[in-house]
Amino acid sequence: MVLSRVLCPTLIGRDSELSTLEDALLSALRGDGGVVIVGGEAGMGKTRLVNTLASRARTLGCVVVAGGCSEAELSLPYLPFLEAIGNYLTTADAGDLGQRLGPAAGELAQLFPQLGAPSGSSTDSVQAKLRLFESILILLRDAAGHRALLVILEDLQWADPATRELLDYATRRLRSTNVLIVATYRTDEMHRKHALLPTIQGWRRSGQVELVDLRPLTPQQVASMVCAIFEERSISDEFRDFLHERSEGNPFVLEEMLRDAIDRGDVFRTETGWDRKAVAEIRIPPNVRDTILQRLERLSREDVAVLSAASVMGRSFDVESLAEVAQVDGTAVLSALEASVAAQLIEEEDRRSGGYRFRHALTREAIYEDLVAPRRQRLHSRVADVMDSRHDREPVDQANQLFMAGRNQDAVAMSIAAADSALQGRAYRDAAELLERAAPYVSDEAERARMLCRAGEAYHYNAESQSARRLLEAAIPGLEKAGFAVEGAIHRITLGRSLWELMRSDLAREQFEQARAVLEPNGPSEALANLYIRIASLSTFNADHRTAIEFARKAAKTAELAGANLPSVWSLNFLGLSEVGLGEVDAGFAHLDQSYQGALAGGYDFQVGNAVYNAIWLAVHLGRGDEVAKWKERISVMPQIGFEPWPTYASAFIALERGQIGEAIRFAQAAVQKAREGGHKKMAWRAHVLLAHALAENLRADEASNLMPPVSSRVDQQDVTYDAMPRVRCCLAAGDFAGAEREVRLVRPEGCEHGSPLDAVAEGTRDAKWLREFIAKIPAQGEVLGSPRIAAARGRLALYEGRFDDACQALSSAVDAFETGSFQLDAWHVGSALADAEFSSGQADVARNRLRRIAADAQAASALLAARVARETASR
Template sequence: MSRLVSPLFAGREEELAGLLAAHEASADGTPKITLIGAEAGGGKSRLVREFTARVRGSARILQGSCLELSEAGLPYAPFAAALRDVVREYGADGVAGLVDEYAARELARLLPTLGVPADDAEPQLAKARLFEALLRLLERLAEERPVVLVVEDLHWADAGTRDLVAFLVPNLCSTRVQLVTTYRTEDLADGHPLRAMLGRVERLGGVTHAVLARLNRDQVAAQLEGMLGRPADPSVVNEVLARGGGVPLFTESLVDADGSLRTELPTSLRDLMLQVVGELPDAAQQVVRAAAVGGTRVSHPLLARVTGLPDAELNAALRAAVGGQVLSRDPGGYAFRHQLIRAAVEDDLLAGESAGLHRAYAEALTEDPGLEPDDLWAPVGLALHWHGAREPERALTAAWTAAAEAARQLAYPEQVRMLDQVLALWPVAPDAAAAIGVDRGTVLEAAADAACWAADTTRGLELVEEGLRELGPDGDPETRARLLLERAYVRLQVMLPGELDDLREAVEVAAKPTVVRAEALGQLARTLIRRDECAQARPLATEELALAEQIGEPEYAVEAQVVLARIDARQGRDVLPALAETVRRARGLDLGGLELMAYAALVEAHTATGAHAAAITTGHEGLRRTAQLGLARFGAANIAQGLAEALTAEGRWDDALAVVDDALALDPTAFGRAQLLVFRGRIAIDRGEVEAAIRVADELRQLIGETPSPFVLPLAELDIELALAAGDPAGASAALTDAVGDRLVMASPRYAWPLLCIAARAAVDAGDTAALDRLGSIAGDAERPGPVAAAYAASFAAEVSRAAGANPALWDEAAAAWTAPHPRAYALMRAGAAYAALGDREAAGDRLREAAALAEPLRAEPLLDQLNLLARRVRVELGAGARAHSEAARVPFQLTERELEVLALVAAGRSNREIAGELFISAKTASVHVSNILAKLGVASRGEAAATAHRLHLFEPA
């Protein structure tokens, strides 16, 4: 199976820039030498290819590789290859003409086609003469144009090649020659002759030594996106990084064309991994095989017990394995340098060999668990080793014990893994229920719950469905209620229909005053809040609080208090002290999930009151707690979306995007992903990154499907913005009706007001008075809790007023209501336009300048385009930053004043003849202007040009 190759060169931008800068310097007569080291597959050859492709037009590329010595490689092989290219271009006589006949005869030692080598009258000086001849040739070639000499795989170089490189480095004086060499870092064991040479030359002037690091997660994601032509699934990125370690070659080998992980290593890659191990001494190979069965890492005492080798022999074998770049030192033990090496070695073991090693590990850990210092890995490893040793009963009981320890440490993925092993062994272990003291249904329920906490929603849904099938409709009501609650939660996270039905049935069947009913009440109340049905949620949360106090379960009392505080916050009440107290109570009770829920609610409450600095501080604190609790994948998205909202409102858009990207990298559930994508889409549209915003909208649409969700309104908002950006106000107005219908009436102010404002803008632009009337009716009934909702309400009133003409006072009120820079800048821009329409140029200029000062740091390109165009029309000066933007955009698309006039008439639907009449120019001149406009806008028709003009609001009065 062939591997994919990314056309996108990811992760080596800095090194490539360094090579290009060195090339510029060498082209100016300052020779530069770059030594590039990397492990096998680390990207050094790709880096060289990318570099030479960029400079090939301005430089002569001479390139050759050293041959592996085990293949009896020729001396000076890379220089012979480079010289061969010169001979192909100039011919033997031409080469002699470049240097002289005597030097050409010296070069014939590398390439016989150049003639008969000179007599070795002084053989001890023959090498020196050859080196001088090659240097002379490079100098003459560089007189014509700059030369880039590439010597690859220097780790395989013969002594002569190493000496020649060492000679060239200090002697390429004042020549336009750039020398680039590559070598494998893992092949430079102690005593390798290249080590000494590198140490000598890297201290010389003009020499740069770059060792390529492995790619980080973002770089692996970029490489995968280049390979697939679309962003890879975050779970695939995480798994590829874990298995491939950030080695570019491994990344390319681990993914199929459809973006899925390959279940087996490609044969070529597996052979490469095994070849590395096969080069070790026999004793080291034996230790490596034992270590492969031990897992990702293995402690020294445990490996010593399993191998049974004396200390001296074990240490010698380990030293060879470490020196051979197969193992690396780890605190207290050893780890594989590449997990792919471990996988290949383990897969290569014979069945009996594998079972025997697993038994040795299991017996060692049973006798002395302290051989494995990790408190969690000791029981987990014991369970896995008994399984590998084909001891089902011992593997089952060990897995049950390990699952309990994993739950205690909040290591939910490991808990799922262990409970899956229990379920897999259930049919073959004798009397499994008696062995662990619970029935299979209880194990299913525990596994489903663990999968939910681990955010493994696919596995969680499988387990819940299996549990419900086994229980049947007449099974224990409380067990059924618990499974229904699990299924409802999973359905929420994967955004499948049926969540509300499950919750209502759970409340119905859990009729007794127990913790199950309390949990059902709380989960249903939270769901109703997400659906903006707070009136129904309040009595449920009130009952949960009373029930928690009745049965003495403070966990559910804290949950009810969080729910009630969220309801109160949406009604404008001050809930900050109450929510801060719930955070403290949850932490004091060691309730990690509830603590994170309280943090998310507290961030939301701060943001709703406009206290963005407090929201940011609280959000960062909450994210730190997700990591401390081991619940980052479970709880980070909920807190991160609130933090991103606060950062966005503060104008810290880059910081908001960083928070979103970090949270998305954790591979959250579909619900969590949708929470985060909303902010990525908003910032993209406000920065004019239309293609990125379209991708976000498409993904949100796919995630939401037909499921009722709080993301319907943000998606509608984004769709309207995209329609406006495309110059389609009628389509924007229709998007509101198509997407949300009557849902907007019931929406919480948090989601309703942003949509009302953008919908009003679309309705005014489209001249849709019916839509404006409908929106006005909804806005009249909408609640306005807190200053943020009040600011939106002021913007809505100003937006609606545009239908009747310029009203600067309303836009001034809206601008004054906002602290967030972008909506404030937008309101100031509208106010400036309104004052300009009334002829008050001074007032218009003041507002436009302030708006530009706010928009420039945000890089809000569409708003800046509008401001610059409006400033030109009003003839006022904006700030220096906005002027720079104006110069870069050339107001916009480098349109001249006359072309702007023509475009205005094109947008108004005028023909060329009508344009000529209005501007007192010939029809032919009008046609030329229109053609120039289409070319500058990059559009194909007058209709597209008109759409662009509408999108940028080029010619509207206010």
Template sequence: MTLIEPAPGGSHAPRPSDPYVGGSWNDGLMRATVSPSLVGRQADFEALEDAYADIVSGSTRTLLIGGEAGIGKTRLVAEFLQSMPPEAIVLRGQSVDFDRDAPPYAPILAALRSLAQEVGEAALFDASGPARDALALLLPELSAGDQSNAPVRGGADRLYDAVAEVLENVAAVRPVVLLVEDLHWIDPQSLGLLRFLIRVVEDSRLLILLTFRSDELGRGSALRALLPELDRNRRVERRELARLDRRQVREMATAILDSPPDEDELAQVYVRTEGVPFFVEELVCCSGVRSIDSFPDSLRDILLARYEQLGEPTQRMLRLLAAGGVRVEHELLVEVCDESAEAIDLAAGEAIAASVLVVDGTAYAFRHALVREAIHDQLLPGERVRFHTRYAQALAVPSGGGGADATAISYHWMAAHNVREAFIASLAAYQQARSSFAFATAATMGERALELWEQVSDAVELAGRTKVELLGEISYVLRNAGESERAILLIDEAIALSDPADAAAYALLLRNKASYLANIGQIGSIDLLRQALAVLEGQPPSVLRANVLGELAARLMLIARFDAAIEMADGAFAEASAVDNRARMSVASNIRGFSRLASGDIEAGIADLALAREYAVGNDSARLRYWVNQSDALNLLGRYEEAVRTAEEGAERARQRGVERTSGAVLLSNVISPLYALGQTQRADEMLDRALELDAPIGFSAPLRRLKVHAVLWSGDRPLAERLLRGWDASLRQQSRLDTQAQLGLALVSGELALARGDAAAAWSDVRVLIEPERHPFAAYDLPLVALAARVLAAARVTGRALSDANGEPRSSGALEGDVRIALSAASVWPTAPAYAAIVDAELGGPRGTGTDPELWQIAIAATADAVAPAQLLPYAQFRLAEALANAGDRAGARAAAHAARDRAESIGMGLIVDSVTELERRVGAATADHRDAPADAASLDALLTERERQVLDLVARGLSNGQIAEQLFISTKTASVHVSNILRKTGATTRTEAAYLSAHASP
């Protein structure tokens, strides 16, 4: 009797069964069963149940189940999924064990195809919303007849959006559980998509279950690098499954044997398996379990114990299956197997009954990957070649309209040592992966083709391109895969093999290398672009030359070489006009406009930017570049509300186009920065945190990171700001080598942090970039740094700290002040200059030049109240006025100025100023006589304090420290400190003891 029933027409397919319920077959050699109960995993099972309960209530959750091979990850998840209620949709994906040849998106595609079966193809595509075209690219067999043949725009990000949209929309109707097993084998594209889902999908009824072998996370593992990020995500829980103890091994053995095992035998089982559940099952179930002498001696023997006691036909079929991977479709097995359908049934039935194989839908799967690996190692050389050849040939004939999986075909031809066919398949896999934006897989397949190139006599004909052309293509793919260092190695080889006489091809390679260098923060791009121009000298006008000129102009603009950038942009515009390329005309106008504006020719710059918008119509790439520079320009000019509207428009288009993590990230920073300048701190904070979760590449995320450090510092949490900057400092400094905005922005935030901790020397080392010889001024970014430099000089004068010039030579503060004022004068045409100039004058005013002149701070307050001044400047100036008045002995005036500073600072969330005001009030005795003479009763305290402050005061009265108060009220120590400061200020108490006294005498 077979365990697989013939399907109509004579074909056969596995019948669904529970892979974890042991069979009763026993030929006297082996107990063909597994443990009928889940042992030692109750807490883990309950964690899964709790996670499902959370998603039912509307909270997305992710559980990572880790552990060594054989620890029981799959068994645990399978038991849990069997307990799912009928309304839950369970989607399964299995990572493919083909090493670096894993097909792109394999587990995700399996999950989506099962979802299509569950909800219907039409409903699946409807659920994808505006990203339908990207989903169709992933599932072409499901979208046949519904394609516009239009190229998918936006790259991998758009694919990610499509999958997220589908899961969110389906989960809105029914809870969804997405299981992806063996994450240690996962392809880079699937891992990136899962990372995106985990980070972005927040409030959907989606449970993501991931299993992985924690003992296979090598030093270079992408999953190993991702785990710390996942551990920080509050919606993610990671559980490591432990080995069984002796008591649990006895429990498992008793369940398998239906009776308690002999204690000596149990001791041997425990020692040899070390409590790994899979090995316990294998050892207990193998023949001779009643004889200690017959126990297998090695791990390999344990893994092969069941296999070696099967019949030869079954062993032969298992070796063939092992060449196909952990999971092989029944129809594919029929294609590659020489045996009759009945013989396949008999062999499969025997292997299933022996618990070597399990049925997984329409496929056979090894009960454990370790068994598959052990059996595959048994293949003889001739078998290896024959079996892998059969799989490659069978897979080359696609079924179901989905197209051949060229990546798997390449793997099998390589395993079969057929170089020519492996070369052809690798090229096909390269093209296939590239078309679906699976750049990591495309790069792997392309590099394999390059490795085989010299071994194939007609490689050029088969490839349809030269080796140089393929090197150039693959370097571009590597760049898109985030491997710019590797891309540079390949493009260097292409350049070395190229003929400069082929001007267009050679110049394109130089231009691409310039781009790759910029991606990793390396210098050299400008020289390469100039070389490319020299190569193209004398050539007819072309889009390539317009592109090179435009990119050179952009590089010069980024380092504040505005005159040179304008000249190059003029050339780019002329070249683009000659070939009638409006997109390149837009880019040239854009760069020229921003460069003119930044150099002080504001009206001409605005006119050029308007021209860029006109020429960008119909071209999303040019439009996005316009939105980036236009919104940045408006923000720098102090036109904050216009900047927000412009950047929001661009950010939405970037999201729709699927480039939210690149151009979209920059545009989001251009929304957030003017929101802070407007004082809309809460909205800016929320948007900033969401933008950072996109985890954009450093070239696009650097502004967001600087904004985050700055925002945290101004909120009053200096320790957190310090930690953030330490974590990001290396990448931010690398980026600052190529971008003056990045350089000045980093100097500003790093200098403010140093000054906040009282280190004027360190702060000066950051801000003295302003006085470096031969620097190119950038008014909009220089002004905040000039104001900070003045503040640092004043602080150094107070402490008597000596400072040095840009060469590290000591100089007098007077000479350094002269340099700072020169920098201020160079920026005087900028709209925000009056506010910053007033701040500089006030910072350096007073008898000793230390910022103690109240009249100058009054002038600064008037200047910073202007709408073009960032909102943070006014409360800062008000606080400094309070300090100056206190220094002059005008305590009443100081209290009034401090009160105004507090009100303004609190309204825009500037905790740093609030804390400073509180400290100043404590020093000058800001409490009123009314407060000190007021009766200390409960009513009066309740009128003064908030409910939370009254709770804190009660704990102060009990003698608790700020840290202990924080623990009691589940708040941070910093928050507890702020509450205590507010209590002292409101009650007029000068010490915690006095506050405790007031609390005791105010008790009802």
């Protein structure tokens, strides 16, 4: 009897690795899911290990789905997820599922047409991508049902960018779900510049992913494996050590070596069992590739030709296409396949009928690499032609085959088609790479520049500003030179935006001006309106409200003339912001309101959120309680899939100002989490600052100052409005008055155009002379001058200067306004200063009563800092 397949029937070793995986699965069953990554050299047993876990999972009643990445240079975005989820969808009732998924179904329809019509809501590209990611996770949670879902993703070393991003996102979002993702990758492919490497290093550092490394088998384990394969009790130490040394403990290599040894007759069957030649006589090829190729030599030339053709098609292939590619008849193909199965080179694929696959990726690689280049190219070319007649072909696969065939020109059209569908699926990076890959083969210069500009835009959608800048700067002049000035100008708007994100406002402005010079003479257009909005927002960030208002008006007008509704609605937002900056507070809020209503009616989610966020932010900083109350109701209006941090931030901010400290802490913690998960750097910074503030109010001074980002992390002029008060309160909570003095010295008067953070400055200092000069320099004007925050600052100055009646008057007007506006926290803090002034102006009883009330109310609301300040003021 001859062993037909020399494969190990049982799992050898790997106890601790398996138990790590099983623990993760049990955690997922308890609702504590996550991601585990299994790394190891090619053939080290990753697939074997995760398959073992998969069968355990099925025994436990879990749902298991699996997908793998393709080794082809270009592959479909999200490929392993598409495979895994696609398999699940074939078993699910699409109607029921659509119901359960709610709005997520519309997002998922981008990738899975069986789920209905895609929802095409106009929104910011990064948000659109996150929404898609979130929807995929919702689908996975649904698939988990009452048990758990195990998702196996194989061969991450070949993952496309979208897959890497989605998986990275999942690592942050699967806690507290019953979904476990186990992904494998080859460690020996992680060369220094491998795209997966930074992701893996990030996971290693953050610890948010469990990493399992598969090491080589020990000599003893090699012996056990040989015994299991040959059903023997033991092997000699000499043979064991020989095999261990030659295979380097790699199970795949070991199996292949043994197979080879049998084929050569170095290991053979006797009456009593297995026997072998003396170790010195056993000739084993120097590497695994050669062992595989040796086996190829034992096949007929015709069979080898068929198998070589198959290796060009990929890891899996179907008989019919193979016959066409190899240009032989069906019988010849079948006989070649039979011989190859017997030689342990390929196996039948159980999932698809008529499908076969190489026994191992390494098997395919060895055979493929043995082909001489011209033959390889011819075969790729034929595969591409055969694909033409297949209705289910993917442009990206065909592009890949055409590139490999050296038919670069033909590959261009396919690459563009593939990039278009990648963009639809929010796989921006994949799209950019496809366009960049194909562009050099386009002979028409303008067309080539156009493709590179599109690639630049795609990087911009993916918030990869550096790459966007690189491509756009290089390619825009090509478009312009060929006479496409307007197209070039539109890309310059994106380039300007990327530059702004790279904190080069100066260069951004240059780009905007260049675009303007081209677009303006052509009359109103949507692009011109958008450009004006960009200029307005750039000016707002620089606190140049006059320029901002001018361009917001131009944007509105232009949008109207061009019949472009979105910029028309959005421009009102900037109009409102700049009006408030110039002191026209009521007019500004009215425009923000109009922007909000218009965005709601138009279904512009991003602009709805933008209006609500801006309005709440302004209202709190201005001390306008009526506006806070009005806009707060709108936080919940926006359709949410649950990851946007800004509504949570706004809720935390309002709770804090209202003196609801416990709630503020909870919301701020959630905002930090969401901002991190969504990769919103700016929002994460803001949420950290807010959380630190809330903790300081709760007298958790150490925690607060540990959380507070360094002053050097301020980027926009506006940032000081976010963090000045939190920094001052952190110092006060720690009893560090000198620290507070230092903090307020870092605020500049120009930053106080909305009133805030002037109140923080006055609270943090005792230097009356300095404060007087500071207040004289603030640019606040118009209705802003009525802000209770400014009154509070003036009142404190009067107190420090010993003008107690003035102090009482200003401070009590501030306290009244804060109380009416439900800014309880401000009312308490400023109330203590008022009591201080009351003591000094001879109203001790009034002061004591006030302080007693503040201490009691603040204490009850966990506003422990405000309560302590009140008690300390009373005891002075």
